Amino acid sequence: MNKIFETPLYPYRRAPEQDEERIMRHKVVVVGAGPIGLAAAIDLARNDIPVLVIDDNDKVSFGSRAICFAKRPLEILDRLGAGDAMVEKGVEWELGRVFFGEREVYRFNLLPEAGHKRPAFINLQQYYFEEFLVRRLRELEAEGRPVEIRGRNKLAAIGAHEDHVTLEIDTPEGPYNLETEWLIAADGAGSPTRRMMGLDFVGKVFEDNFLIADVIMQADFPTERWFWFDPPFNRGQSALLHKQPDNVWRIDFQLGWDIDREHELKPENIDRRLRAMLGEDIRYELEWSSIYTFQCRRMETFRKGRVIFAGDSAHQVSPFGARGANSGLQDTDNLVWKLRLVIEGNAPESLLDSYDFERILAADENILNSTRSTDFITPKSEISRILRDAVLDLSAEHEFARPLVNSGRLSVPAVYDGSPLNTADALDGPAISRPGAPCPDAPLGEGFLLERLGDRFILLTIDADAPDEIEEDGITVTRLALSVRDDTTGALKRRYLGDEPSAVYLIRPDQHVAARRPSWNENLFRAAIRRATGKE
Amino acid sequence: MTDLILTPNLDNADDFYATLLAAHEGLTKKESDALHARLILILANHIGDNKLLEQAIEAARKAG
Structure with missing residues (x-):
């Protein structure tokens, strides 16, 4: 069992505000020390914008969760000073195998395009990613950059005003209040900030459950991605196997919507599925298992005055294509420079409206892609199943059908076509x-x-x-x-x-x-x- | 842009139709549905032009 996600990395300490009568006003407060909140805080701190991160927990994510990081986020992490740690620890794979029913239909090699510093993507457990980010944040703190992280500080109440936000925060030693000029809500799919502000998602597109099992395998499995459509060990659903560092293998079993969670999570039932999938004689240790529920949806707007939503708090997608954490990192990448210019007085507050435009465009693209993947993986009607199966049967014989096979389109950055910040193209270029x-x-x-x-x-x-x-x-x-x-x-x-x-x-x-x-x-x-x- | 051909274009209509029926001989409904789906995908790839395919889908939709 990996201990990283059981160690408090930012344990609770008493904050100055808890002993002060006067309420302090911060420049930027980030709610949530997940990947997106940490990335936002690091980017602000490097630019000497004072930032305080509060998190209701004091550890990195429990279990591997997001495990696939694409090229653009790795490039962003390079700028934040965490790219090397990610790529050194991460696992790269190039060979994918696709199974349909009982048989393997084809294999593919990704052959990533040359001439880029970073690979198309790496696999890495989210807890490592968060650990690297916490380490980077601590480095910046040690250099004297204006950044602070407070563990077990839980947002209890929020008040939005025209030029600031008031927060009530619960701690193990009781509540205290603070104010901030700007608030970045990176508090995840169940965002307490969003809930407390009475805002909710629009456009629920799809919902499903996945049983996720991280296993440490004794056997020498190749570093490949295996995807099953309608396999005998998970009829009517899909399954996915891919490798993470430390000989940890991620196995995703799609379960459908109407399921018995307790039954599915029983170790003997997970064991039965694993043996049916990987062979009766497989030796493994279960590191972590969980049932993951997702919906495809987004908020109507990502900004409400001085409160700005980023990552899963603003939008959620299916896991196909690894568009969750990857798009969240692009949210903060888009936001932080704009917020910096506004705070420094070098741009009008309305610049932040373009965050809404650009990242909603990206969220809609991600939702579209992950919905299409979902429609392929889980056909909604008899005829869509017939067509899907036809594509898979043809893919075994004919190369033309393989691009139609959709087990997730890997996260690529959105092009902000039509953005109010763009100047019309005046070059007949690529x-x-x-x-x-x-x-x-x-x-x-x-x-x-x-x-x-x-x-x-x-x-x-x-x-x-x-x-x-x-x-x-x-x-x-x-x-x-x-x-x-x-x-x-x-x-x-x-x-x-x-x-x-x-x-x-x-x-x-x-x-x-x-x-x-x-x-x-x-x-x-x-x-x-x-x-x-x-x-x- | 090429337009979808909706005037007679087959070399020998009767021969083609007989071949199509023969392909389904002895198949169950399920097998025939699967064969049709594969056939559509093969033909669509051969045409390879989304605009033409959209016109074809529209023509098929309207005629029913």
Whole structure:
């Protein structure tokens, strides 16, 4: 049994407020020390925005939970200073096997696209991820950055005002009050913040239950992902096996909606399923098991004045495609630079409305994708089952049918098409880097492009002139000058120029493209900067 | 853009129809349904044009 998730990492300590008459006002309070809350706090602290994290617990997540981290979140974690720890510990797999009924229908190799620093994704238990984030937060704290985490501080009441939020917090030593200018609610699917504010989800699309079993296996199983449609050991449902670090294997059994939870969680019933799936003679130790229930839905808006929702508190998807934690990290990536500019007085509060626009667009895309996967995995009607089975039968014989097999479309970042922060595309360049798109990585000498972009506004020039630095109404934009002469792999040209000889890109702090043109034009780029910061 | 062909286009309509019926001979309803589903997917992939396929779905829907 892994002990990491049983050790208090941020035990309760008495806070100054508990001995003060006066109520203190904080700059930003984050509710919830899960992956999303911790990432938000780290990003704010690195930017010297004071942040306090409160959590009703004092440990990392219990059990493995989210286990698949995709490339874009890993790139974000690089910026936060936790990417290396993740990738070093994580497991990469490339070979997938698909089973239908009693037989294996086909195998596939992912063959990830070359020229990116980070892999398409890694498998890693959520408790490791949270442990790395807590460690990073502690490092920042030790460097004197303005960040604090308070364990066993439970939100008991919330009052939303025009320019601040009041909080009542329960602790083992009784309640206390505090105020904050901004509140980030990263308190999960059952978000107490959301409930206390009387806000709820709209558009419930689908619901299902999964029995999750993490087993430590004695046998040498290959590092592959196995997905079963309608297997003999779980008729009418699906199952998934994939590897995590430390010889821990994640096994997901889809159960359907109407189930007897207690019955399913009995060790003898889990054992029966495992043996039917992996063989009678399998030797294993059960690390963790749980029944996971999900729904596909989102809040109508992710921001209510000074309270901003991020991650599962704002939106929930099915686990197919690993779009939960991955999209939550992109929420905070989108939010933190905007909140920083607003707090620093360099952007109007209305800039935060674009968080709502952009991340709702992403949430809807995730819900659409995970609903399509669900429709394939669990056909809703007789004819959809006939078609699904036809796809699987054909996939054994003919390659054409394999792209139709949908056991989850891996989380990829949303392109913020139509965002109010975008300037109309003025370059006949590749669609992959159009305004609103996350910058694709590319090798640059010894390093990679994304490392060079960092987290400030950047003017990326490729064989084009531009000033080394410009300032527009408090926003400093620094030039990164590149040339196709340094582009040894051709990836930069392929991803940013296409057939154009030169380009100038305005890139946002979250590494999404705000504007692009074939060449520098001061007036147009100044307008693009204003637009990208909510001033036009 | 190519439009969906809805005028006679088969080399020999009677031969094709006989072949289609023959493929179902001796099959149960369930097997026939599965065969149809596979056939539709194979043909759709051969056409390979979502716009055309949408027109085909629409034409099929309206004729019933």
